[in-house]
Amino acid sequence: MELSGAQILVDSLKREGVEYIFGVNGGAAMPIFDALYDENDVKLIPMRHEQGASHAADGYARATGKVGVALATSGPGATNLVTGIATAYMDSIPMVAITGQVFTDFIGSDAFQECDVIGVTRPICKHSYLIKNCEEVADVVAEAFHIASTGKQGPVIIDIAKDAQRNKTTFKYPETVDIRSYKPQVNGDPTQIAKAAALIKEAKKPMLYAGGGVVLAEASEELQELTLKTQIPITVTLMGLGAFPETHPLAMEMPGMHGSCCANYAFTDADLIIAIGARFDDRVTGDLSKFAPNAKKIHIDIDASCIGKNVQVDVPIVGDAKNVLTELNKLVDTADIDPWRDQIQEWKQKYPFEYEQKGNKVMPQYVIEKIYEHYSDAIVVADVGQHQMWAAQYFKFTKPRKWLNSGGLGTMGFSLPAAIGAQLGCPDETVVNINGDGSYIMTIQELVPAITMKLPLKIFIINNMYLGMVRQWQELFHSKRYSAVDYHDNPDFALLAQAFGATGLRVEHPEDVEPALLKAKGINDGPVVIDFIVDEEENVFPMVPAGKGLGDVIRGLS
Amino acid sequence: MDKEERHIFSVMVENRFGVLARVVSLFSGRGFNIDSLNVAETHDKSVSQITLVTHGNAQIIEQIYQHLNRLIDVIEVTDLSAGTHVEREIVLIKVATDNAQKRTEILQTAEVFRGRVIDMKPASIVLEVTGDEGKLEAAINIFNTYGILELARTGKIAMMRGATN
Missing domain, CATH: 3.30.70.1150 (ACT-like. Chain A, domain 2)
Incomplete structure (x- = not known):
């Protein structure tokens, strides 16, 4: 029997085990949405904006480890997906984004809602396909899922012309995918792994530096084994939080611009850095010329192009973190580094994350502490800005895939739609969305599908009536010239939530924080929004100013 | 800064539309210059050969090599300047x-x-x-x-x- 290209697309998604597809309908994608109308296995989740669809697919992927799928029409639908695709690309999130395209004969004619989406997305995706014939659909879907989910993961775009959606052919899904030009290297070179083990043995001040790659490779257990076996202190980046329990004595917490002094001093003093699925990002290293000047570097990464990109590496190991760590763990023993461990403990004790209570203000850090107290097992989806840093600092993550945030691209507006994807992917978990007043309103429209689906999201807004992180930089580096950051014209988010049809609460006093959080716990027939009106001019510390070395960390203003 | 060198890369790619654009935008996106470029089908019609001359210090050349290799449609990259050619x-x-x-x-x-x-x-x-x-x-x-x-x-x-x- 012959099927339409759109039906073949949906059947192919089914073969890939896709549960949800997040989309916004439009002209050039109508045959696909039509095919999804009667579909029970692949559930269509209509979002209110394509950016929301791409972030929801991304959040689903981050929470579950499976490939997230977004769907949009041509032209503006496709361009609206772009921010979400770039967000996923920067954090190596497996995603397939499907866009309708105008009829093949119209391509290149400036047809209505036409856009060269392949051209637009070329630098922000792992790979892309333009389908002009329905015969290609099944093979392309199989390849796209294979590419998105293997090697260094990332978004793949399938742009499919409307005639390819409508024309019919027989459906035959490929049993296996073999792409001659794509063979990711997953096993590390044994000689290099042995060299790494030898360096670890010699080191007097070694430290582990683990990133999001550990989470993506499902290598948390192996990382924990390495840490516990060697007893080497460990710092886990913003993207990797939860890969190693932050409550463990060896954990130095997050490094970098707003990381712990302990981790930053350790980098500056270490004689060996073992980087695993981390990429020496500028927000971690600060001024590269002052970064870890005394340390040899071992760098384990699935992406060869990531190694040696920012820092010179002594032992590069290309491979999947899980495989490489399994092999490395066989070669290491407890490190004889007591004085170094003592030094780390001293820094840890001396410089914890801390803040001062100002009068009767609700301090943002206090809100995070209380969220942690009451929702310690939740999946936390943060947005981008000060609240993100405070959440990373004061929430102690102990398991992977419990902390979702846009670390690489730093996309404001990411979190609410991503929380929707995470909640659908993990229906038995509590999903907490920690948002900012600036970022919340960027994708606030996605409250609608969350309410429609009765998702019990806990949406906590850390509302300081400013674009807080930018205001902080203006305070410190632009003589308090608060250009375009004053958000005192914010609407009342509690009332606004009620207008949407959700529960909305407003908290203005410290003593009301806990009761509100407890109340939110009991509301599970839909989202609850709590607008926490916090101290307006609190800053995130510690802080390594941009362009400075990690040793130049500002611990606080006082 | 270590010294800049000219390198000739031979890049074997799938003979499909869009592949050259991926290769070229890799350079433009990173601000690397292409000094000369030649593209043609090989004796195997499914494969095209791109011969590309570029320059940069050792780190940039290594990045170019790795990024070319990372493209899905690239079958093989050879830095011809590394051997006698x-x-x-x-x-x-x-x-x-x-x-x-x-x-x-x-x-x-x-x-x-x-x-x-x-x-x-x-x-x-x-x-x-x-x-x-x-x-x-x-x-x-x-x-x-x-x-x-x-x-x-x-x-x-x-x-x-x-x-x-």
Whole structure:
């Protein structure tokens, strides 16, 4: 029997085990949405904006480890997906984004809602396909899922012309995918792994530096084994939080611009850095010329192009973190580094994350502490800005895939739609969305599908009536010239939530924080929004100013 | 800064639309320059060969190599400058020949470079010169003294010497 290209697309998604597809309908994608109308296995989740669809697919992927799928029409639908695709690309999130395209004969004619989406997305995706014939659909879907989910993961775009959606052919899904030009290297070179083990043995001040790659490779257990076996202190980046329990004595917490002094001093003093699925990002290293000047570097990464990109590496190991760590763990023993461990403990004790209570203000850090107290097992989806840093600092993550945030691209507006994807992917978990007043309103429209689906999201807004992180930089580096950051014209988010049809609460006093959080716990027939009106001019510390070395960390203003 | 070097990459790619754009945008997106570029089908119709000349310090060249390798449609990348290789380029030069004496001189000069005459008109002549970069530069310099009317270069093609795997 012959099927339409759109039906073949949906059947192919089914073969890939896709549960949800997040989309916004439009002209050039109508045959696909039509095919999804009667579909029970692949559930269509209509979002209110394509950016929301791409972030929801991304959040689903981050929470579950499976490939997230977004769907949009041509032209503006496709361009609206772009921010979400770039967000996923920067954090190596497996995603397939499907866009309708105008009829093949119209391509290149400036047809209505036409856009060269392949051209637009070329630098922000792992790979892309333009389908002009329905015969290609099944093979392309199989390849796209294979590419998105293997090697260094990332978004793949399938742009499919409307005639390819409508024309019919027989459906035959490929049993296996073999792409001659794509063979990711997953096993590390044994000689290099042995060299790494030898360096670890010699080191007097070694430290582990683990990133999001550990989470993506499902290598948390192996990382924990390495840490516990060697007893080497460990710092886990913003993207990797939860890969190693932050409550463990060896954990130095997050490094970098707003990381712990302990981790930053350790980098500056270490004689060996073992980087695993981390990429020496500028927000971690600060001024590269002052970064870890005394340390040899071992760098384990699935992406060869990531190694040696920012820092010179002594032992590069290309491979999947899980495989490489399994092999490395066989070669290491407890490190004889007591004085170094003592030094780390001293820094840890001396410089914890801390803040001062100002009068009767609700301090943002206090809100995070209380969220942690009451929702310690939740999946936390943060947005981008000060609240993100405070959440990373004061929430102690102990398991992977419990902390979702846009670390690489730093996309404001990411979190609410991503929380929707995470909640659908993990229906038995509590999903907490920690948002900012600036970022919340960027994708606030996605409250609608969350309410429609009765998702019990806990949406906590850390509302300081400013674009807080930018205001902080203006305070410190632009003589308090608060250009375009004053958000005192914010609407009342509690009332606004009620207008949407959700529960909305407003908290203005410290003593009301806990009761509100407890109340939110009991509301599970839909989202609850709590607008926490916090101290307006609190800053995130510690802080390594941009362009400075990690040793130049500002611990606080006082 | 360590010193900049010219490198010739041979990039075997799937012969499909859009592949060249991926290769080229990798350079433009990172601010790396392409000095010359040549693309053509190989004896296997499903494979195209891109011969690409670029320059940069060791770190940039390594990045270019790794990023080329990372592209899904790239089958194989070889840095030809890393081994002994042969390279050739063709240039077509149209030179003004206003009188018989000048024409004779030009033809004699062409002989020195083993250039071939591929078109001749009363007032101009088109020569084809094949060789490596040094030879072509020398030829262009000399013919420039007669007045070059038009010039077209192919960009380099290159391959490793000896048997390959």
